[in-house]
Amino acid sequence: MNDREVYIIGAGMTQLYRKAPMPLDELGRQAIFAAVKDAGINFKEIGSVTVGNMGGLSGAICIGQRIACSLGLGGVPMINVESACSSGAMAVNKAVEHVASGKCDVALAVGVEHLSSVRGSGTAFAPDSRDPEGLQGATMPGIYAMRTRRYMHEFGATLEDMALVAVKNRRHAMNNPYSSFRTPITVEEVVNARMVADPLTLLMSCPNADGGASVVVATKEVAQRLGKKLVKVAASHITSGIFKNSFRDFTEMEITIRGAKESYEEAGLGPDDISMVECHDAFVIGEVLYLEAMGFCKHGEAIPFLKSGQSDYGGKVVFSPRGGLLSCGHPTGCSGCAQIVEATWQLRGEAGDRQVPGCKAALTHVTGGGVYGLDNAACTIHILTN
Amino acid sequence: MAEQVVFHPDILCIPEGGEKPYLIAYKCSCGSAWFPKLPFCPNCWSDKLEPMPLSRTGKLYTYTIVAIPQPGLQAPLAYGFVNFPEGVSVCAQIDVQGDLETIQKALHIDMDVEVAAGVIRKDKDGNETISYRFKPI
Ligand SMILES: [Zn+2]
Numbered sequence: 280m281n282d283r284e285v286y287i288i289g290a291g292m293t294q295l296y297r298k299a300p301m302p303l304d305e306l307g308r309q310a311i312f313a314a315v316k317d318a319g320i321n322f323k324e325i326g327s328v329t330v331g332n333m334g335g336l337s338g339a340i341c342i343g344q345r346i347a348c349s350l351g352l353g354g355v356p357m358i359n360v361e362s363a364c365s366s367g368a369m370a371v372n373k374a375v376e377h378v379a380s381g382k383c384d385v386a387l388a389v390g391v392e393h394l395s396s397v398r399g400s401g402t403a404f405a406p407d408s409r410d411p412e413g414l415q416g417a418t419m420p421g422i423y424a425m426r427t428r429r430y431m432h433e434f435g436a437t438l439e440d441m442a443l444v445a446v447k448n449r450r451h452a453m454n455n456p457y458s459s460f461r462t463p464i465t466v467e468e469v470v471n472a473r474m475v476a477d478p479l480t481l482l483m484s485c486p487n488a489d490g491g492a493s494v495v496v497a498t499k500e501v502a503q504r505l506g507k508k509l510v511k512v513a514a515s516h517i518t519s520g521i522f523k524n525s526f527r528d529f530t531e532m533e534i535t536i537r538g539a540k541e542s543y544e545e546a547g548l549g550p551d552d553i554s555m556v557e558c559h560d561a562f563v564i565g566e567v568l569y570l571e572a573m574g575f576c577k578h579g580e581a582i583p584f585l586k587s588g589q590s591d592y593g594g595k596v597v598f599s600p601r602g603g604l605l606s607c608g609h610p611t612g613c614s615g616c617a618q619i620v621e622a623t624w625q626l627r628g629e630a631g632d633r634q635v636p637g638c639k640a641a642l643t644h645v646t647g648g649g650v651y652g653l654d655n656a657a658c659t660i661h662i663l664t665n
Numbered sequence: 666m667a668e669q670v671v672f673h674p675d676i677l678c679i680p681e682g683g684e685k686p687y688l689i690a691y692k693c694s695c696g697s698a699w700f701p702k703l704p705f706c707p708n709c710w711s712d713k714l715e716p717m718p719l720s721r722t723g724k725l726y727t728y729t730i731v732a733i734p735q736p737g738l739q740a741p742l743a744y745g746f747v748n749f750p751e752g753v754s755v756c757a758q759i760d761v762q763g764d765l766e767t768i769q770k771a772l773h774i775d776m777d778v779e780v781a782a783g784v785i786r787k788d789k790d791g792n793e794t795i796s797y798r799f800k801p802i
Contacts, residue, residue: 411673411701412756414796415785416731416738424729425746432727432774477730477741477769522707524700525752529727 282379286502287510287663289318289495290623292616295607296395297459299489303332303339303393306613307346310491311389314620318495319505325495326383327356329373331366331390332612346391355383361612364559365517365647366390367492368615368659374496375515384498390616391491410651419649420484423562424476429529430564431478434579438478442469443585444563445482445605452602454633457617460486460606483563488608492617508627513546513640514662520653527654530579534646535572538658542642543574546662550574553596553662554638555625557618559646560603566590569644570598597635600625618643619661626665640664676701677797678718679782685721686782688797690753692717700753719755722779722802723747728759730768738786741765747778747799758785760800777802 291313293299293306301309307330315322330343339345343359356377360369367390374386430436446466452458464482472480502509518538543549550573558569567581575596576584584590590598601607601621604614622641624630630638641663648656679686691714692698693706698717705712728745743759760781761771778799785796 413735414794415744415757416735416742417744417756418731418733418735420733421729421731421744424731425727428729429727429774474732474765476732477765479729524754525698526726526748526754527746529746 283381284499285375285378285496285512285515286499287494287512287619287623288320288385288497288502288505288507289314289316290493290620291317292457292492292620293490295457295459295488295490295610295617297486297488297608298395299393303342303391303396304346306393306489306491307389307391308350310391310493311347311350311352311387314387314493314495319507320385320495320501322351324385325352325355325387327358327374327377327386328352329358329360329370329386329388331360331368331370331388331616333361333363333366333392346389352387362657363647364561364609364611365615365645365657365659366612367617368619368643368645368661369517369657371494371496371616371619371661372515372517372659374494375512378496378498384501385495386497387493387495388616389491389493390613392610392612393489394487394610395489412649412651417649418476420476420479420562422649423564424479426529426568427478427562427564430567433530434582436567436582438470439466440582440586441483441563441567442466444560444566445469447591448560448599448603448605451600451633452606454631455601455607458602458607459488460602460608479562485561485604485609488610490610490613490617492613492620494616494619494623508665510623510626511664512661513548513664514542514660516542516545516660518658520650520656522652524652530568532568532572532654534654534658535569535644538660539573539644542660542662546664548640548662548664550596552640553642554640555597555600555622555635556642556644557599557601557603557621558644560599560605561609563605566598566603573642573644592635600630600633600635615643615645615659618645619663622661622663626663638665673701673796677782685779686797687721687780688719688749688755690717690719690751691715698751698753700755717751719749719751719753722777723749723755725759725772725774725776725778725799726754727774728772730765732765737788741768743768743772745772745799758798760798771801
């Protein structure tokens with residue numbers, strides 16, 4: 280298969296709100312508007328639209344058409360995709376495929392979520408209650424808490440070690456005007472915050488948020504015509520979980536190890552080439568497990584890597600320069616696309632006070648979904664280069 | 666009238682004679698074992714899966730105590746994954762009563778637990794779902 284090269288020509292997003300003052304459709308439209316304006320193209324050039332939203336939450340069908348048709352984008356293929364937290368990144372993957380395969384020269388993706396209108400605070404995401412773990416009461420915080428406890432047991436990590444991820448990402452978010460979670464926090468505050476799922480506290484968990492994010496992708500010819508700094512999609516990769524109910528190692532993320540390996544192969548790059556990562560840090564244990572799963576350090580060595588500042592500015596790779604899900608909040612269907620918007624800005628050198636110096640390659644990673652017998656239901660990884 | 670429903674009769678056996686309950690996994694001729702019962706073996710697509718009673722006890726691989734449970738469940742609620750000698754890992758609630766601190770003291774990784782039967786949830790009309798739980802030995 281001889282795919283065409285694909286470039287990101289436009290990126291835009293809304294503020295990530297604790298509680299957005301406008302409905303879901305409007306968040307989506309604002310994100311699209313920002314991305315298309317950033318691209319500097321005529322909106323009539325857009326040859327396909329893909330929308331990521333966490334289905335079932337909004338209760339809306341054909342959410343993409345509701346968002347985009349009144350912007351005059353109708354008449355082209357318009358696709359709604361869902362895989363929980365991976366939805367927004369999957370939408371980008373579809374847009375990339377449309378351009379790579381030659382279906383169109385310019386494609387748009389948007390990820391959007393309005394959690395505050397559908398979820399009360401003090402509730403936890405849970406697997407489907409028809410699956411055997413869901414029926415027993417398993418929640419997403421509970422599953423990550425079990426990973427945290429086993430990791431601490433096997434590698435002697437402490438809660439204070441885990442809290443460092445939350446403190447670092449909050450410090451990063453202080454330089455991100457799109458985040459609504461920018462008050463500095465300390466290790467002590469993180470450890471002593473209200474318990475969510477022992478041993479994880481509230482400040483070790485991502486807050487809910489509302490938001491929309493959008494990117495426009497195109498061929499190299501279109502990208503060169505526009506004259507902006509080129510941002511190439513070096514890898515756009517989706518994989519799914521493998522069913523297993525024999526002994527599982529909770530300190531290894533099989534789906535991410537596999538997804539990262541395949542993405543590096545697709546890009547022809549390795550962990551040493553990556554300047555920054557936005558990962559699925561829905562809980563502090565996420566960064567710890569993903570540092571290892573993505574090959575930045577060996578299994579069991581993430582805590583010393585983190586403590587010596589290797590995943591911070593000035594280290595080997597900057598994890599979560601925008602603040603991650605932990606300090607941007609996690610508007611589920613939006614997050615995967617918002618990570619790609621951040622990576623684009625970083626690669627263009629437009630990230631302001633949070634700019635990663637000399638950013639050459641950025642990796643974004645969102646998993647999604649608690650399904651019985653699977654590590655995660657989905658894992659979507661993008662690698663962008665300049 | 667509130668009812669009791671035994672949710673998992675094909676994977677949880679509660680003997681009539683008062684002996685202790687146990688779980689039933691399903692073994693395929695290809696050698697893999699599955700819990701709960703699946704229509705086809707995900708490894709070879711055979712539908713000839715034979716019941717295989719699991720040991721009554723297993724080791725607690727990891728666990729949590731949730732303060733924010735699913736709607737309709739009471740906090741604090743402990744649950745965890747238990748590894749059985751037959752090579753199957755099962756997630757279920759752990760039967761320890763008390764506040765967070767009491768439960769924290771009662772549980773530790775790699776401890777032995779046994780299978781029990783009990784109420785795992787109640788709906789808003791008071792109907793109870795009976796299924797498997799784990800109990801520290
Ligand atoms: Zn088989």
